[in-house]
Amino acid sequence: MRRKRLDGLLLHLGNALVTLALLFGGLEAFLSAGFYEYSRGELLAVCALASALSVGLYAWRRGGWAVLGILAALALAREPLWEKLLEPAVDMFRSAGTRRAGLPLLLLLAGALALLLGWLVVRARCWYLCALAVTLPVLPPIMEGVLPEWTALLLSAAGWGTLLLTALLPRDRRLWRAQLASLAGMGIFLALLTAALPREGYLRPDWATNARDKLVSAAADGFSGALDWELPAGDLTLDIGGGQTERPALRPVVSFGGGAGSAVERGRVDLLSAGPRSYAQRQIMTVETDQPDPAGTAFLFGGSSAFYTGESWEDAEPYTGASPDLLPAGTAPDIPPASMTISLRTGGGNLFTPYRLYQEPPASVGKQYTLSYRPGGPEDGFAPLEGPLSELAADYRSYVYANYLSVPTETQTLLWPMLGAMERMPVEADPRLPEEYREAVAAALTTAHYLSGLAEYDLDAPAMEPGEDFVEHFLDTRRGYCVHFATTGVLLLRMQSIPARYASGYLAHLDESGRAAVLDSNAHAWAEIYLDGYGWYPVEMTPGGGTGSAAGQEDGPGEDGQEGARPPQTAQRPQQPPQQTQRPETPPPDRSPTETPGGDAVPPQGDAETPREPLDLTWLWRTLEVLALPAALAGLYALALARRRRSREDGDRNRSVIRAYGRYRRLTVWGCGEDALLEELARKARFSQHTLTEEERSAAWERLEALGRETANALPVWKRWILRLLRPAV
Numbered sequence: 120m121r122r123k124r125l126d127g128l129l130l131h132l133g134n135a136l137v138t139l140a141l142l143f144g145g146l147e148a149f150l151s152a153g154f155y156e157y158s159r160g161e162l163l164a165v166c167a168l169a170s171a172l173s174v175g176l177y178a179w180r181r182g183g184w185a186v187l188g189i190l191a192a193l194a195l196a197r198e199p200l201w202e203k204l205l206e207p208a209v210d211m212f213r214s215a216g217t218r219r220a221g222l223p224l225l226l227l228l229a230g231a232l233a234l235l236l237g238w239l240v241v242r243a244r245c246w247y248l249c250a251l252a253v254t255l256p257v258l259p260p261i262m263e264g265v266l267p268e269w270t271a272l273l274l275s276a277a278g279w280g281t282l283l284l285t286a287l288l289p290r291d292r293r294l295w296r297a298q299l300a301s302l303a304g305m306g307i308f309l310a311l312l313t314a315a316l317p318r319e320g321y322l323r324p325d326w327a328t329n330a331r332d333k334l335v336s337a338a339a340d341g342f343s344g345a346l347d348w349e350l351p352a353g354d355l356t357l358d359i360g361g362g363q364t365e366r367p368a369l370r371p372v373v374s375f376g377g378g379a380g381s382a383v384e385r386g387r388v389d390l391l392s393a394g395p396r397s398y399a400q401r402q403i404m405t406v407e408t409d410q411p412d413p414a415g416t417a418f419l420f421g422g423s424s425a426f427y428t429g430e431s432w433e434d435a436e437p438y439t440g441a442s443p444d445l446l447p448a449g450t451a452p453d454i455p456p457a458s459m460t461i462s463l464r465t466g467g468g469n470l471f472t473p474y475r476l477y478q479e480p481p482a483s484v485g486k487q488y489t490l491s492y493r494p495g496g497p498e499d500g501f502a503p504l505e506g507p508l509s510e511l512a513a514d515y516r517s518y519v520y521a522n523y524l525s526v527p528t529e530t531q532t533l534l535w536p537m538l539g540a541m542e543r544m545p546v547e548a549d550p551r552l553p554e555e556y557r558e559a560v561a562a563a564l565t566t567a568h569y570l571s572g573l574a575e576y577d578l579d580a581p582a583m584e585p586g587e588d589f590v591e592h593f594l595d596t597r598r599g600y601c602v603h604f605a606t607t608g609v610l611l612l613r614m615q616s617i618p619a620r621y622a623s624g625y626l627a628h629l630d631e632s633g634r635a636a637v638l639d640s641n642a643h644a645w646a647e648i649y650l651d652g653y654g655w656y657p658v659e660m661t662p663g664g665g666t667g668s669a670a671g672q673e674d675g676p677g678e679d680g681q682e683g684a685r686p687p688q689t690a691q692r693p694q695q696p697p698q699q700t701q702r703p704e705t706p707p708p709d710r711s712p713t714e715t716p717g718g719d720a721v722p723p724q725g726d727a728e729t730p731r732e733p734l735d736l737t738w739l740w741r742t743l744e745v746l747a748l749p750a751a752l753a754g755l756y757a758l759a760l761a762r763r764r765r766s767r768e769d770g771d772r773n774r775s776v777i778r779a780y781g782r783y784r785r786l787t788v789w790g791c792g793e794d795a796l797l798e799e800l801a802r803k804a805r806f807s808q809h810t811l812t813e814e815e816r817s818a819a820w821e822r823l824e825a826l827g828r829e830t831a832n833a834l835p836v837w838k839r840w841i842l843r844l845l846r847p848a849v
Contacts (some may be wrong), residue, residue: 144274402639422624429590556653
């Protein structure tokens with residue numbers, strides 16, 4: 120008896136270890152693939168507890184009913200549970216992961232998966248369903264080129280591999296030996312396989328990349344259409360209007376502070392597609408910097424455009440001189456450089472940079488890269504350029520004035536009346552700025568302040584019709600988001616003889632530790648003005664979108680409530696440039712989406728300024744409510760089948776035969792005739808003092824199964840199906 124108890128305990132231990140391998144490996148793979156923060160120790164402890172409880176529940180004879188009771192209680196308490204506990208945790212999980220979301224969400228994730236895996240391991244012993252349960256959540260990131268934690272994948276594979284190896288063994292107390300041996304063997308085999316086939320240095324072939332991109336694109340299109348969400352596909356398809364493209368070389372060409380390469384500079388922005396926007400709150404990248412006092416919002420520059428046509432932003436001719444990308448950092452020699460590490464959520468090859476790069480970016484980038492830059496802007500420290508840098512800035516200045524001042528004649532007519540109104544509401548620039556830059560920056564802040572009162576921020580702004588002018592459409596509807604405000608702001612700045620360009624990328628909301636999770640909703644567009652002797656300086660044009668500080672730090676609202684604004688002060692008009700060259704208006708461009716060299720289409724402009732309403736999960740709850748009844752019926756049916764199986768395998772053979780006789784009597788209602796064998800065995804089991812043999816019990820149940828088949832075959836088709844559905848009871 121003691122030996123049997125020990126074998127039973129060891130069997131439960133084996134089931135618990137297999138469940139733990141599946142649960143911990145699956146959850147860690149999911150969290151690592153999403154770049155979520157989590158503590159491995161906390162995750163292991165929670166998974167161990169959940170695995171033990173789950174296996175204990177299903178090892179108990181009435182454990183299935185207990186699980187149904189737990190699920191029913193959670194369903195009844197879903198609304199207060201969601202509002203008070205889970206919704207705040209889910210919001211934190213989207214941006215930072217389980218460490219910030221807290222223990223409740225981790226317990227919920229581990230508990231839900233443990234209930235499923237425990238049933239599959241203890242009751243069903245189904246290895247392929249276990250493999251699906253832990254593999255499906257990480258398939259999307261794997262298809263996008265993001266490999267989860269390798270040890271987590273191996274651990275989950277060892278779990279379902281153990282079930283595969285022991286699937287044909289009988290359910291007895293000696294099963295634990297095969298489970299433990301198989302689990303250890305799978306671990307050793309996978310470790311040796313990893314050592315023999317190292318992942319370092321592996322390059323995915325082009326055919327595999329192309330096949331994966333097509334599959335991801337098709338899946339994203341179908342999912343977006345079903346849920347009205349917009350999901351990026353391919354390596355990293357930007358949800359911003361900038362022309363981010365795949366680049367053979369990433370050497371900066373024109374981006375003074377942004378550090379984007381020439382292909383980005385030559386990107387096209389299709390304004391016809393700037394219509395209503397929605398987001399899946401999907402993580403695009405993570406950012407980490409060692410900058411002192413980093414808390415705030417940083418602009419991550421991805422690309423810029425030069426010429427406005429009414430329906431698009433077009434590229435400028437490439438600058439043919441030496442790269443001026445490091446000039447802004449050269450004006451701050453006393454500010455120590457900082458490092459920023461960017462880890463892309465999807466495949467690599469896309470360069471995003473902070474302002475004032477200290478060193479040129481690498482010639483090629485992957486999923487993770489590190490950039491060196493000087494924090495702050497000219498207001499935090501400025502020294503005039505000297506020597507070769509000064510000569511380079513003078514040469515680049517003529518290129519800027521030739522390419523970043525043009526405004527189409529029709530658009531000038533629309534914007535001209537606004538200049539007078541803007542002069543009556545000046546905004547003061549930061550007094551720490553060098554004096555020669557205050558007028559231009561003050562004019563840019565005044566433009567942003569004027570636009571904030573002119574139009575309403577609205578992500579549901581309608582798209583314009585072909586043949587319309589984008590600025591005219593924006594002024595007529597008085598509704599728009601960052602692409603509308605940035606476009607109009609750039610053109611208004613040019614009307615004031617200030618060189619300006621349209622820039623796009625992402626906003627990174629850094630915490631006190633210098634970290635940020637950048638979501639698809641953080642895609643953004645802003646304006647850049649050219650400060651002679653410094654370079655390109657970012658200015659936020661969207662209401663509530665940020666600040667004009669090149670430091671990328673988010674200032675508090677000014678006295679008038681405008682973000683980043685200062686108390687009013689009359690500003691003189693900036694000095695006219697030596698020579699303004701207007702570029703002839705570009706004919707209407709092709710209205711098809713921008714196609715990058717890698718074959719990815721650049722979607723319409725995104726935005727990140729005003730927080731959207733929380734994601735509406737009503738459809739999810741309604742779907743769960745619709746599925747609740749079928750799921751409950753399926754659970755009851757499975758429990759009834761399990762009870763029938765336990766009746767047949769009951770240790771008391773007499774009681775087992777009596778139960779078979781009871782089912783036989785219920786079968787007679789469907790037309791089954793009298794059976795002498797079952798009648799005799801039932802009388803013997805009920806009234807005899809002797810215990811029936813195993814052969815007699817088997818004969819009773821086999822006769823019951825044969826009678827069931829004969830009765831079903833004699834019934835009409837529709838009655839036959841009803842009888843089969845009622846099989847657990849007969």
